[in-house]
Amino acid sequence: MYQDKTLVCRDCGQEFAFTAGEQEFYAERGFQNEPTRCRECRQAHKANRNAGPREMHKAICANCGADTQVPFLPKNDRPIYCSECYAAIRNG
Helix, strand or coil, X not given: CXXXXXXXXXXXXXXXXXXXXXXXXXXXXXXXXXXXXXXXXHHHHHHHHCCCCCCCEEEECCCCCCEEXXXXXXXXXXXXXXXXXXXXXXXX
């Protein structure tokens, strides 16, 4: 079964425990990589990642031709869909 492991945080360099329970949780969710940050650095990283509004980019829906905005830089090699068309395609 699982045993507690000691890992080193990639941000602060401190050791932290990756418990047997956490390992089981990761396995149940299908996560293949061990955590690389301690709990405090992981929370700080999440807080910084979600700070402020996302930069939106204009695009034209490949399905209906409507003007739309997406949170990533559109590339010409992949179609972009508005929310309604994306939901329809996703739901089959």
